[in-house]
Amino acid sequence: MSELHFYNSYTRQKEKFEPITPGYAGLYVCGPTVSGESHLGHARPYVTFDVVQRYLRHLGYKVRYVRNITDAGHFEEEGREAIDKVGEKAKVEKMEPMELVQKYTNLFHHAFRLFNCEDPAIEPTATGHIVEQINMIETIIEKGYAYVVNGSVYFDVKKYADNYPYGKLSGRVLDDQLETTRELDGQEEKRNKADFALWKNAPPQHIMRWKSPWGEGFPGWHIECSAMSSKYLGETFDIHGGGMDLQFPHHESEIAQSTIAHGHAPVNYWMHNNMITINGKKMGKSYNNVIKLSELFSGNHPLLTQAYHPMVVRFYILQTHYRSTLDFSNEALQASERAFRRLWEAYMLLDKLPAGGTEASDKTLDAQVITWCNECEEFMSDDFNTAKVLANLFEMAPVINGIKGGQVAATALSATTIALMKATFKTFLEDILGMQALQAEQSSSKLNNVLSLLIEIRNDSKKRKDFATSDQIRNKLAEAGVLLKDEKDGTVSYTIE
């Protein structure tokens, strides 16, 4: 098992990964709030942590990947009306809350299967863990770090900060929080502005409500992740991931709650992915600049000139390091599509390559290829640098194409090096980065027979120098989505779009 290093947001430095239990890794990632359709911004964390999870397994860890579904809804604006986000939307659409939640959960699952993201081992829902959340809140009250007001329970941040390093994760000073000039209604229940709700009393119009020791209500925003992560991964677990925008207050609150409830910090390594921006601004609901995944896949959006395959989007995300912002544009996505097609075709050619020499006739190239292959693991083990892995794979594309095209001698590389190259592409491009072909290999034998006939006819007309006919066949087939390619050796290959 090679050494893995990655950036821990909590300590703000790269650290060597040392799991609590050797050979096992626990990973918790904040999942979606299923009150609406997923957009491009959501794709980033789930693709990022899918790769993290895949790489941990590649290194030999047994991984338990837990990602929650937030289906209980949160306050639209804390304190003011305590509107349950899910409940509110449900009324508008005249659906049962559960129906709405189910709809968007299904859409979410569908989209991320298209992205080839593996399903988490456990996908707990907030509504399914009300009991655990209530238990945890009770413990926090018993320990004196939460207080009950009018059926709601608040966490006493000030008291916590007196005894624990509150704000360390997000780099915040409590005094600044207390002095914030922002005036929110309904703050009078709290002892301090920085306090956050563990449980909220439900107003009469609130659809989603549960009985609790403090009356009917619903859980606060942060408690679900603490309750569910500790239930499935333990009171202290290895890695907690999520978007950078969740660092404060969500993750900071998780740390505070869990530290009181369990007596120690909940997480050893915090990982945060950066945002996707659009024209330099974060893509987010509140900015009204989101591109939904369905719009991306259909091309049905003013900013898009075409539809984009989920794999192109995945590739686009992985071309950038996860801690950098990633600026969206139609142009950038087009570039990714072309790039990915070229890389994938080179990969597909690998299998058809001659075996290589018993000894490499081009020692320099042979050594270079071996280096490129071996570096892939180094790059991944250095803070999951998918961008550098892809760069190395691209370095090998001209070598592969060159062998096929005859510009590089078939024996330039040794048989072992060719095999290493095959293994590297399989392992890193497919297994770890999780890339797949753009189109399923669904060609039927009937279609193949028809195409063979057309190719035969076209070859005959070419022999007669009847290029009008041969070009017509090629052009019409192209219109129908079948691209013919005249290979150097005189054969004709085709791809079906």
Add this chain to the structure above:
RNA sequence: GGUCGGAUGGCCGAGUGGCUAGGCACAGCUCUGCAAAAGCUGCUACAGCGGUUCGAAUCCGCUUUCGACCUCCA
């Protein structure tokens, strides 16, 4: 206002002291009946100004500028 993080070639994007990724686009060439694809070649950038150093995109300071968080947010 407070805290934090950026500014890299036409575009996207790696990169933390020297060997100056990668992709897309563009130009020329090779191959080709013509295309497409592929290959080769070219394009050498690090916001500005100082400083440290033999040497800085990379370290330090200042300036300009963009953004994130502080409120639901991936």
